[in-house]
Amino acid sequence: MVVYGVALLSACLIVGMLIGEALGVWLQVEANVGGVGIAMLFLVFASNSSRFKSLIEGASGRGIEFWSAMYIPIVVAMAARQNVVAAFEGGMTAIVAGVAAVVVSFALVPVLSKIGSKKEREKTSVNRGTGS
Amino acid sequence: MDILETVFIRNSLLVAFAVVGLTLWVSYLVADKFTHGRIHGSAIAISLGLVAAYFGGKLTGGNNGVADLTLLGGVGLMGGGMMRDFAIVATAFGVKLEELKKAGLAGVVSIFAGVIVSFIVGALVAIVYGYSDPVDITTIGAGAVTYIVGPVTGSALGASSEIIALSVAAGLVKSILVMIGTPMIARYIGLNNPQSAMVFGGLMGTTSGVAAGLAATDPKLVPYGAMTATFYTGLGCLLGPSILFFIIRALV
Numbered sequence: 001m002v003v004y005g006v007a008l009l010s011a012c013l014i015v016g017m018l019i020g021e022a023l024g025v026w027l028q029v030e031a032n033v034g035g036v037g038i039a040m041l042f043l044v045f046a047s048n049s050s051r052f053k054s055l056i057e058g059a060s061g062r063g064i065e066f067w068s069a070m071y072i073p074i075v076v077a078m079a080a081r082q083n084v085v086a087a088f089e090g091g092m093t094a095i096v097a098g099v100a101a102v103v104v105s106f107a108l109v110p111v112l113s114k115i116g117s118k119k120e121r122e123k124t125s126v127n128r129g130t131g132s
Numbered sequence: 133m134d135i136l137e138t139v140f141i142r143n144s145l146l147v148a149f150a151v152v153g154l155t156l157w158v159s160y161l162v163a164d165k166f167t168h169g170r171i172h173g174s175a176i177a178i179s180l181g182l183v184a185a186y187f188g189g190k191l192t193g194g195n196n197g198v199a200d201l202t203l204l205g206g207v208g209l210m211g212g213g214m215m216r217d218f219a220i221v222a223t224a225f226g227v228k229l230e231e232l233k234k235a236g237l238a239g240v241v242s243i244f245a246g247v248i249v250s251f252i253v254g255a256l257v258a259i260v261y262g263y264s265d266p267v268d269i270t271t272i273g274a275g276a277v278t279y280i281v282g283p284v285t286g287s288a289l290g291a292s293s294e295i296i297a298l299s300v301a302a303g304l305v306k307s308i309l310v311m312i313g314t315p316m317i318a319r320y321i322g323l324n325n326p327q328s329a330m331v332f333g334g335l336m337g338t339t340s341g342v343a344a345g346l347a348a349t350d351p352k353l354v355p356y357g358a359m360t361a362t363f364y365t366g367l368g369c370l371l372g373p374s375i376l377f378f379i380i381r382a383l384v
Contacts, residue, residue: 013221024366030284033366036217036339037359040224041232048229056225067222071354072174073152074219075344077211079181079311080152081199082340085189086297087304093272094298097257098305101250101276102313105335108249109321112242112335113328 005063008055012042137202144206151204155180175315175348182308220343220362223355231356235327239360242334247368250277250337251376254302266381268295273380274372275299276306278338280365285372307341314345323349326356333357337364 013036020035027033043064046052054060087094140147159180160173185197194200199208209215254276258269271291275282275298282299285291291299314323314332322328333342333356342361346354 009218009222009225013218016221017217020366024369027366027370029366029369030288033370034363036220037362039217039221040227040355040359040362043221043224044227044229044232047225047227061225064222064225067219068225071219071223071343072177072347072351073149073156074210074215075347076155076174076177076181077148077152077207078216078340079178079211079344080184080188080204080207081197081211082182082185082308083189083195083300083304084182084186084197084308086195086301087308088186089301091298091301093257093261093263094275094301095305096261097254097272097276097302099309100257101253101302101306102309102336104249104253105246106313106317106321108242108245108335109323109328109332112238112245112331113322 002059002063002066004055005060005065006067008046008052008060009043009064009067012046013039015039016042140203141205144204145209146206147204148206148210151207152210172315172348174351175312178311178344178348182311216340216343220339220354220358223351223358227355231326232330232359235330235356238327239330239334242331243337243360243363243367246335246337246364247277247281247371248376249335250306251368251372255380264384266377266384267291269384270372270377270380271295271299272302273376274368275302277303277368277372278365279303279307281368281372284369285377288373289377303338306336307338310336310338310341311344311348314341315348318349323353326353329353329356330360334360334364337361337368339365 016039017032017035019038020032023033024030047056056064156173156177159177163171163173163176188198188201192200196208198204251273255269255273258272263269263272267289268291270289271282271286272295274285279300280303282303283296286296286299318324323332329346336342339358339361342357343354346357
Protein backbone atom coordinates (compact mmCIF):
# COMPACT_ATOMS: atom_id res chain seq x y z
CA MET A 1 0.00 0.00 0.00
CA VAL A 2 1.29 3.41 -1.03
CA VAL A 3 0.27 4.90 2.29
CA TYR A 4 2.63 2.60 4.23
CA GLY A 5 5.61 4.26 2.58
CA VAL A 6 4.18 7.72 3.15
CA ALA A 7 3.49 6.81 6.78
CA LEU A 8 7.06 5.55 7.26
CA LEU A 9 8.39 8.77 5.74
CA SER A 10 6.15 10.89 7.98
CA ALA A 11 7.09 8.89 11.06
CA CYS A 12 10.81 9.34 10.29
CA LEU A 13 10.37 13.11 9.95
CA ILE A 14 8.25 13.49 13.08
CA VAL A 15 10.60 11.43 15.26
CA GLY A 16 13.62 13.24 13.79
CA MET A 17 12.01 16.62 14.47
CA LEU A 18 11.18 15.61 18.04
CA ILE A 19 14.80 14.61 18.64
CA GLY A 20 16.00 17.83 16.97
CA GLU A 21 13.72 19.93 19.18
CA ALA A 22 14.82 18.02 22.30
CA LEU A 23 18.47 18.58 21.34
CA GLY A 24 17.69 22.28 20.96
CA VAL A 25 16.15 22.46 24.43
CA TRP A 26 19.01 20.46 25.92
CA LEU A 27 21.65 22.69 24.30
CA GLN A 28 19.58 25.80 25.19
CA VAL A 29 19.39 26.80 21.54
CA GLU A 30 16.32 28.37 19.96
CA ALA A 31 16.44 26.04 16.98
CA ASN A 32 15.75 22.52 15.84
CA VAL A 33 19.19 20.87 15.87
CA GLY A 34 19.48 18.56 12.87
CA GLY A 35 15.92 17.21 13.00
CA VAL A 36 15.74 16.74 9.24
CA GLY A 37 19.19 15.16 9.10
CA ILE A 38 18.29 12.71 11.86
CA ALA A 39 15.04 11.87 10.03
CA MET A 40 17.06 11.19 6.87
CA LEU A 41 19.33 8.84 8.82
CA PHE A 42 16.25 6.93 10.04
CA LEU A 43 15.01 6.58 6.47
CA VAL A 44 18.44 5.46 5.26
CA PHE A 45 18.58 2.84 8.05
CA ALA A 46 15.04 1.69 7.24
CA SER A 47 15.69 1.45 3.51
CA ASN A 48 18.92 -0.50 4.10
CA SER A 49 17.38 -2.95 6.57
CA SER A 50 15.48 -6.11 5.78
CA ARG A 51 13.12 -5.68 8.72
CA PHE A 52 11.32 -2.80 6.98
CA LYS A 53 11.06 -4.61 3.65
CA SER A 54 7.26 -4.51 3.56
CA LEU A 55 7.31 -0.73 4.10
CA ILE A 56 9.80 0.13 1.39
CA GLU A 57 9.24 -2.34 -1.45
CA GLY A 58 6.68 -2.25 -4.22
CA ALA A 59 3.75 0.11 -3.82
CA SER A 60 4.95 1.32 -0.41
CA GLY A 61 8.28 2.37 -1.91
CA ARG A 62 6.45 4.27 -4.65
CA GLY A 63 4.78 6.31 -1.93
CA ILE A 64 8.22 7.51 -0.81
CA GLU A 65 9.54 7.91 -4.36
CA PHE A 66 6.62 10.16 -5.22
CA TRP A 67 7.60 12.67 -2.55
CA SER A 68 11.23 12.41 -3.50
CA ALA A 69 10.22 13.28 -7.09
CA MET A 70 8.11 16.20 -5.83
CA TYR A 71 11.26 17.66 -4.33
CA ILE A 72 12.17 19.99 -7.21
CA PRO A 73 8.64 21.42 -7.63
CA ILE A 74 8.51 22.03 -3.88
CA VAL A 75 11.88 23.78 -4.03
CA VAL A 76 10.59 26.00 -6.84
CA ALA A 77 7.58 26.92 -4.69
CA MET A 78 9.99 27.56 -1.81
CA ALA A 79 12.01 29.94 -4.01
CA ALA A 80 8.81 31.77 -4.95
CA ARG A 81 8.00 32.51 -1.32
CA GLN A 82 11.39 33.85 -0.25
CA ASN A 83 11.64 37.40 1.02
CA VAL A 84 13.72 38.54 -1.95
CA VAL A 85 12.72 42.18 -1.47
CA ALA A 86 14.20 42.23 2.04
CA ALA A 87 17.44 40.73 0.72
CA PHE A 88 17.78 43.57 -1.78
CA GLU A 89 16.75 46.28 0.65
CA GLY A 90 19.22 45.30 3.36
CA GLY A 91 21.77 47.69 1.88
CA MET A 92 25.38 47.17 0.91
CA THR A 93 26.51 45.73 4.26
CA ALA A 94 24.02 42.87 3.96
CA ILE A 95 24.76 42.21 0.31
CA VAL A 96 28.54 42.29 0.74
CA ALA A 97 28.39 40.11 3.88
CA GLY A 98 26.16 37.54 2.17
CA VAL A 99 28.15 37.46 -1.06
CA ALA A 100 31.53 37.28 0.70
CA ALA A 101 30.37 34.42 2.94
CA VAL A 102 29.21 32.43 -0.10
CA VAL A 103 32.38 33.07 -2.12
CA VAL A 104 34.69 32.02 0.71
CA SER A 105 32.56 28.94 1.48
CA PHE A 106 32.50 27.91 -2.20
CA ALA A 107 36.29 28.16 -2.27
CA LEU A 108 36.57 25.86 0.76
CA VAL A 109 34.54 23.01 -0.80
CA PRO A 110 37.42 21.49 -2.82
CA VAL A 111 39.82 21.98 0.12
CA LEU A 112 37.70 20.12 2.66
CA SER A 113 36.56 17.46 0.15
CA LYS A 114 40.21 16.71 -0.52
CA ILE A 115 41.04 16.28 3.17
CA GLY A 116 38.21 13.79 3.51
CA SER A 117 38.99 11.79 0.39
CA LYS A 118 42.74 11.73 1.06
CA LYS A 119 42.15 10.25 4.51
CA GLU A 120 39.77 7.76 2.95
CA ARG A 121 42.32 6.77 0.33
CA GLU A 122 44.99 6.28 2.99
CA LYS A 123 42.60 4.21 5.03
CA THR A 124 41.66 1.98 2.11
CA SER A 125 45.28 1.58 1.10
CA VAL A 126 46.14 0.59 4.68
CA ASN A 127 43.28 -1.89 4.65
CA ARG A 128 44.52 -3.27 1.36
CA GLY A 129 48.04 -3.45 2.79
CA THR A 130 47.01 -5.52 5.80
CA GLY A 131 44.80 -7.67 3.63
CA SER A 132 47.52 -8.74 1.23
CA MET B 133 -13.74 37.58 -10.43
CA ASP B 134 -15.49 36.59 -7.23
CA ILE B 135 -15.99 33.06 -8.50
CA LEU B 136 -12.34 32.80 -9.55
CA GLU B 137 -11.15 34.03 -6.18
CA THR B 138 -13.45 31.68 -4.26
CA VAL B 139 -12.33 28.63 -6.21
CA PHE B 140 -8.63 29.58 -6.14
CA ILE B 141 -8.61 30.25 -2.40
CA ARG B 142 -10.60 27.16 -1.53
CA ASN B 143 -8.20 25.01 -3.59
CA SER B 144 -5.03 26.96 -2.94
CA LEU B 145 -2.67 23.98 -2.78
CA LEU B 146 -3.96 22.61 -6.09
CA VAL B 147 -3.50 26.03 -7.70
CA ALA B 148 0.10 25.96 -6.46
CA PHE B 149 0.66 22.48 -7.96
CA ALA B 150 -0.69 23.67 -11.31
CA VAL B 151 1.24 26.94 -11.34
CA VAL B 152 4.53 25.33 -10.28
CA GLY B 153 3.99 22.53 -12.80
CA LEU B 154 3.48 25.08 -15.56
CA THR B 155 6.57 27.01 -14.43
CA LEU B 156 8.68 23.85 -14.58
CA TRP B 157 7.28 22.92 -18.00
CA VAL B 158 8.17 26.34 -19.40
CA SER B 159 11.60 26.24 -17.71
CA TYR B 160 12.52 22.82 -19.10
CA LEU B 161 11.33 23.93 -22.54
CA VAL B 162 13.52 27.05 -22.37
CA ALA B 163 16.48 25.04 -21.06
CA ASP B 164 16.11 22.56 -23.87
CA LYS B 165 15.41 24.90 -26.81
CA PHE B 166 17.46 27.97 -25.94
CA THR B 167 20.39 26.74 -23.86
CA HIS B 168 20.54 23.22 -25.33
CA GLY B 169 20.56 21.77 -21.85
CA ARG B 170 23.57 23.78 -20.72
CA ILE B 171 21.48 25.43 -18.01
CA HIS B 172 19.38 22.97 -16.04
CA GLY B 173 15.63 23.44 -16.30
CA SER B 174 15.22 23.46 -12.54
CA ALA B 175 17.83 26.25 -12.26
CA ILE B 176 15.68 28.35 -14.55
CA ALA B 177 12.53 27.44 -12.61
CA ILE B 178 14.15 28.39 -9.30
CA SER B 179 15.34 31.71 -10.74
CA LEU B 180 11.83 32.39 -12.09
CA GLY B 181 10.51 31.60 -8.61
CA LEU B 182 12.89 34.12 -7.04
CA VAL B 183 12.01 36.81 -9.60
CA ALA B 184 8.31 36.16 -8.98
CA ALA B 185 8.96 36.37 -5.25
CA TYR B 186 10.57 39.78 -5.72
CA PHE B 187 7.55 41.15 -7.60
CA GLY B 188 5.16 39.45 -5.20
CA GLY B 189 6.91 41.13 -2.29
CA LYS B 190 6.95 44.51 -4.07
CA LEU B 191 3.23 44.29 -4.88
CA THR B 192 2.00 43.18 -1.47
CA GLY B 193 4.68 44.50 0.87
CA GLY B 194 4.62 41.11 2.60
CA ASN B 195 7.43 38.78 3.64
CA ASN B 196 6.43 35.66 1.71
CA GLY B 197 6.98 36.60 -1.91
CA VAL B 198 4.35 35.24 -4.25
CA ALA B 199 2.53 33.52 -1.40
CA ASP B 200 1.17 36.87 -0.18
CA LEU B 201 -0.83 37.28 -3.39
CA THR B 202 -4.37 36.14 -2.59
CA LEU B 203 -4.68 33.88 -5.62
CA LEU B 204 -1.32 32.17 -5.04
CA GLY B 205 -1.50 31.60 -1.29
CA GLY B 206 -1.07 27.86 -1.82
CA VAL B 207 2.53 28.41 -2.92
CA GLY B 208 3.21 29.29 0.71
CA LEU B 209 1.98 25.89 1.85
CA MET B 210 3.64 23.98 -0.98
CA GLY B 211 6.98 25.73 -0.47
CA GLY B 212 6.72 25.98 3.31
CA GLY B 213 8.96 24.31 5.86
CA MET B 214 6.79 21.21 6.34
CA MET B 215 6.64 20.21 2.68
CA ARG B 216 10.26 21.15 2.10
CA ASP B 217 11.48 18.98 4.96
CA PHE B 218 9.15 16.13 3.95
CA ALA B 219 10.51 16.10 0.39
CA ILE B 220 14.12 16.48 1.56
CA VAL B 221 13.80 13.45 3.84
CA ALA B 222 12.18 11.50 0.97
CA THR B 223 15.30 12.10 -1.16
CA ALA B 224 17.26 10.03 1.37
CA PHE B 225 15.32 6.97 0.20
CA GLY B 226 17.79 4.68 -1.53
CA VAL B 227 20.89 6.42 -0.15
CA LYS B 228 23.60 3.91 0.69
CA LEU B 229 24.83 3.89 4.26
CA GLU B 230 28.44 3.39 3.11
CA GLU B 231 28.45 6.70 1.21
CA LEU B 232 27.43 8.53 4.36
CA LYS B 233 30.08 6.82 6.47
CA LYS B 234 32.77 7.60 3.89
CA ALA B 235 32.16 11.35 4.11
CA GLY B 236 31.07 11.42 7.73
CA LEU B 237 34.21 13.01 9.19
CA ALA B 238 34.69 15.53 6.37
CA GLY B 239 30.99 16.38 6.72
CA VAL B 240 31.26 17.09 10.45
CA VAL B 241 34.44 19.15 9.96
CA SER B 242 32.74 21.14 7.21
CA ILE B 243 29.79 22.10 9.46
CA PHE B 244 32.11 23.65 12.05
CA ALA B 245 34.32 25.24 9.37
CA GLY B 246 31.26 26.59 7.55
CA VAL B 247 29.73 28.28 10.60
CA ILE B 248 33.02 29.78 11.78
CA VAL B 249 34.23 30.95 8.34
CA SER B 250 30.90 32.55 7.36
CA PHE B 251 30.75 34.24 10.75
CA ILE B 252 34.27 35.65 10.46
CA VAL B 253 33.62 36.93 6.94
CA GLY B 254 30.34 38.55 7.98
CA ALA B 255 31.93 40.10 11.07
CA LEU B 256 34.83 41.50 9.02
CA VAL B 257 32.42 43.06 6.54
CA ALA B 258 30.52 44.63 9.45
CA ILE B 259 33.76 46.12 10.81
CA VAL B 260 34.74 47.41 7.35
CA TYR B 261 31.34 49.11 7.08
CA GLY B 262 31.99 50.94 10.34
CA TYR B 263 30.20 48.89 12.98
CA SER B 264 32.14 48.86 16.23
CA ASP B 265 29.74 47.54 18.86
CA PRO B 266 30.51 43.86 19.56
CA VAL B 267 26.77 43.02 19.68
CA ASP B 268 26.25 44.56 16.22
CA ILE B 269 29.31 42.86 14.74
CA THR B 270 28.32 39.47 16.19
CA THR B 271 24.74 39.77 14.95
CA ILE B 272 25.75 40.70 11.40
CA GLY B 273 28.37 37.93 11.41
CA ALA B 274 25.69 35.50 12.58
CA GLY B 275 23.42 36.71 9.76
CA ALA B 276 26.11 35.67 7.28
CA VAL B 277 25.83 32.19 8.83
CA THR B 278 22.09 31.89 8.04
CA TYR B 279 19.04 34.13 8.24
CA ILE B 280 17.88 32.14 11.25
CA VAL B 281 21.16 32.30 13.20
CA GLY B 282 21.28 36.11 12.74
CA PRO B 283 18.02 37.00 14.52
CA VAL B 284 18.43 34.21 17.12
CA THR B 285 21.87 35.58 18.04
CA GLY B 286 20.76 39.20 17.81
CA SER B 287 17.79 38.78 20.10
CA ALA B 288 19.85 36.75 22.59
CA LEU B 289 22.39 39.58 22.74
CA GLY B 290 19.81 42.39 22.71
CA ALA B 291 20.74 43.87 19.33
CA SER B 292 18.55 46.63 17.87
CA SER B 293 15.79 45.60 15.45
CA GLU B 294 17.58 47.50 12.69
CA ILE B 295 20.70 45.35 13.10
CA ILE B 296 18.59 42.19 13.31
CA ALA B 297 16.86 43.11 10.04
CA LEU B 298 20.28 43.67 8.50
CA SER B 299 21.46 40.23 9.65
CA VAL B 300 18.34 38.60 8.15
CA ALA B 301 19.04 40.41 4.87
CA ALA B 302 22.63 39.16 4.83
CA GLY B 303 21.39 35.59 5.37
CA LEU B 304 18.80 35.96 2.61
CA VAL B 305 21.43 37.25 0.18
CA LYS B 306 23.54 34.20 1.03
CA SER B 307 20.66 31.79 0.58
CA ILE B 308 19.60 33.26 -2.78
CA LEU B 309 23.16 33.38 -4.07
CA VAL B 310 23.69 29.71 -3.16
CA MET B 311 20.48 28.80 -5.04
CA ILE B 312 21.58 30.60 -8.20
CA GLY B 313 25.36 30.23 -7.96
CA THR B 314 25.72 26.53 -7.15
CA PRO B 315 24.92 25.11 -10.61
CA MET B 316 27.27 27.66 -12.19
CA ILE B 317 30.20 27.00 -9.89
CA ALA B 318 29.71 23.25 -9.29
CA ARG B 319 32.14 22.17 -11.98
CA TYR B 320 34.96 24.34 -10.64
CA ILE B 321 34.72 23.17 -7.03
CA GLY B 322 34.41 19.46 -7.80
CA LEU B 323 30.80 19.25 -6.69
CA ASN B 324 29.93 16.00 -8.46
CA ASN B 325 30.01 13.23 -5.85
CA PRO B 326 28.35 12.41 -2.52
CA GLN B 327 31.44 13.34 -0.47
CA SER B 328 31.85 16.83 -1.89
CA ALA B 329 28.06 17.31 -1.65
CA MET B 330 28.20 16.57 2.08
CA VAL B 331 31.10 19.00 2.50
CA PHE B 332 29.20 21.56 0.41
CA GLY B 333 26.07 21.22 2.56
CA GLY B 334 28.11 21.60 5.73
CA LEU B 335 29.98 24.67 4.47
CA MET B 336 26.97 26.53 3.05
CA GLY B 337 24.48 25.51 5.68
CA THR B 338 21.49 27.43 4.40
CA THR B 339 18.99 24.59 3.99
CA SER B 340 16.92 26.41 1.35
CA GLY B 341 20.00 27.49 -0.58
CA VAL B 342 21.61 24.06 -0.48
CA ALA B 343 18.32 22.32 -1.32
CA ALA B 344 17.70 24.47 -4.38
CA GLY B 345 21.34 24.79 -5.44
CA LEU B 346 21.91 21.03 -5.48
CA ALA B 347 18.55 20.35 -7.12
CA ALA B 348 19.63 22.57 -10.01
CA THR B 349 23.07 20.93 -10.15
CA ASP B 350 22.36 17.21 -9.78
CA PRO B 351 19.30 15.94 -7.89
CA LYS B 352 21.23 12.80 -6.90
CA LEU B 353 23.44 14.93 -4.63
CA VAL B 354 20.53 16.49 -2.74
CA PRO B 355 20.26 14.03 0.17
CA TYR B 356 23.99 14.23 0.96
CA GLY B 357 24.12 18.01 1.02
CA ALA B 358 20.84 18.39 2.86
CA MET B 359 21.90 15.93 5.55
CA THR B 360 24.84 18.05 6.74
CA ALA B 361 23.14 21.40 6.07
CA THR B 362 20.38 20.67 8.57
CA PHE B 363 22.88 20.55 11.44
CA TYR B 364 24.43 23.88 10.49
CA THR B 365 21.76 26.27 11.73
CA GLY B 366 21.61 24.46 15.07
CA LEU B 367 25.36 24.74 15.51
CA GLY B 368 25.25 28.39 14.46
CA CYS B 369 22.57 29.18 17.04
CA LEU B 370 24.70 27.39 19.62
CA LEU B 371 28.00 29.17 18.84
CA GLY B 372 26.71 32.64 17.81
CA PRO B 373 25.46 34.11 21.08
CA SER B 374 28.14 32.27 23.11
CA ILE B 375 31.72 31.52 22.04
CA LEU B 376 31.69 33.65 18.88
CA PHE B 377 30.29 36.65 20.77
CA PHE B 378 32.88 36.26 23.56
CA ILE B 379 35.68 36.19 20.99
CA ILE B 380 34.38 39.32 19.24
CA ARG B 381 33.94 41.10 22.58
CA ALA B 382 37.51 40.26 23.57
CA LEU B 383 38.91 41.46 20.25
CA VAL B 384 36.98 44.69 19.69
